[in-house]
Amino acid sequence: MGQIADVGFDYVGISLDxxxxxxxxxxxxxxxxxxxxxxIRLCRDAGAKVGMRFTLTQDNAHDFPALLxxxxxxxxxxxxxxxxxxxxxxxxxxxxDAHFRxxxxxxxxxxxxxxxxxxAGQPREYVTGNNDxxxxxxxxxxxxxFPGKVEHIRAKLTQWGGNASGVNVANIDNLGTVHxxxxxxxxxxGNVRQRPFSEIWMDTADPLxxxxxxxxxxxxxxxxxxxxxxxxxxxxxxxHTTGDFWAEDRVAIDRRGxxxxxxxxxxxxxxxxxxxxxxxxxxxxxxxxxxQGGFRPGRxxxxxEKSPSIPL
Numbered sequence: 001m002g003q004i005a006d007v008g009f010d011y012v013g014i015s016l017d018x019x020x021x022x023x024x025x026x027x028x029x030x031x032x033x034x035x036x037x038x039x040i041r042l043c044r045d046a047g048a049k050v051g052m053r054f055t056l057t058q059d060n061a062h063d064f065p066a067l068l069x070x071x072x073x074x075x076x077x078x079x080x081x082x083x084x085x086x087x088x089x090x091x092x093x094x095x096x097d098a099h100f101r102x103x104x105x106x107x108x109x110x111x112x113x114x115x116x117x118x119x120a121g122q123p124r125e126y127v128t129g130n131n132d133x134x135x136x137x138x139x140x141x142x143x144x145x146f147p148g149k150v151e152h153i154r155a156k157l158t159q160w161g162g163n164a165s166g167v168n169v170a171n172i173d174n175l176g177t178v179h180x181x182x183x184x185x186x187x188x189x190g191n192v193r194q195r196p197f198s199e200i201w202m203d204t205a206d207p208l209x210x211x212x213x214x215x216x217x218x219x220x221x222x223x224x225x226x227x228x229x230x231x232x233x234x235x236x237x238x239x240h241t242t243g244d245f246w247a248e249d250r251v252a253i254d255r256r257g258x259x260x261x262x263x264x265x266x267x268x269x270x271x272x273x274x275x276x277x278x279x280x281x282x283x284x285x286x287x288x289x290x291x292q293g294g295f296r297p298g299r300x301x302x303x304x305e306k307s308p309s310i311p312l
Contacts, residue, residue, distance in 0.1 A: 005046040012043050013080060015053045018063035019070075026060070040076060051078030051125070056106055057096045064106055068113050077124060081110060083131035083251065086240040087183035094240075097251065107134060111141050130183070131251060132162045132230035139229065162231030166208065170201065180208065183236045208235070208245055220248030 004012065014036055017026035023033035043050035054060075054067055064081075071079050084097045098106070107128070114126045128134045135157045142153045161168075166180035166189075176193040178200050179185055187208075190200035222232060233249035241250060 001042045001046045001048075004043065005048040009048060011078065012048050012050045013053045013078075014040050014043070014050065015055075016067060017055070018060040019066055022060050022063050037074075040074065044074070044076065049077050051080055052076055053080045053082065055082040055084055056098045056103065057084055057093070058098050058102060059096050061098055061102045061106060065109060068109070071124065072117075078127065079110075079124065080127045080129065081106070082129045083134075085130040085183045085234060086237045087185065103131070103251075104137065107137050108141065111138065130234060132233050133249075134230075135160065135162060136229040157229050162229055163233055163235070164231070165235065170197075172197070181236075183234070187239075221250075222248040 016033070016036055017023045020033040023036065024030055027033075040050050040052065052067065052071060054064070056064065068079065070076075083103065084094065086094045110126055110128070114124070117123050139150065139153055139157060143150050165184070169181045171179040171182045171184070172192060173179065173185060176191045178189045178192060178197065179187060180189065189206060190203070192200070232246075234251070235245055235249070237251055238247040238249045239245050241247070
């Protein structure tokens, strides 16, 4: 472990799929959780920046709050929450993807936990990945709590730009094949053994037009979305679920007007019903407060839709 710390890695990420029972079941190995947590502790004690990595699904969402607690008790510097991207085994397991409400509530909890630690003078690093609509959801969270900061955060999100696959992000695999990112290994753009990377990356003849940085408006909800802050979100998910690069990413969590940010208790939801339709001509409508007492479980409950999965 001293050798790892001496190398000076910026960050060492170790995956935890949940607490002991969940993680061991996911990994199909008794003691897997204990071994992973021991690795985290060894890195931390050796002075290496270490973080927990967690992919949210409907099967492990119940452990998410406890993992955030574990981050604090173990004094871990970073938490990375990944949404399920439909590539590799993720595509095979997409039927287990988190429901929309589960995803939204998890993001709200993460924002709240981060803000609480900032207020306590003990900030930690939180990162989410594979759902760029998280940025739009963050803006809506800020609207509800810090309306005076909305334009500042909006400008930061605009500067960030959302999904950058094939523009600011690239992947070159072990055989030299170039892909838009690590989730597109089944889509080659060229091979650096045959053409220089600079030529491959600037070639806009590919139908994805990835190197050009020009994303079409998309279809479905993506075309109608007034936010556009995620820059189309995951084109890989759209492709794997519809066969169309520019179809809507059905996992984008920014459906309008059906979630209050003031809900005090977090718990994963398991119902599978339709959400209300988006409000027309409203880029960022206000949240419903759920009455004088705020939104409480079982009160003013909004319908939910399961993240879609298409039979394989």
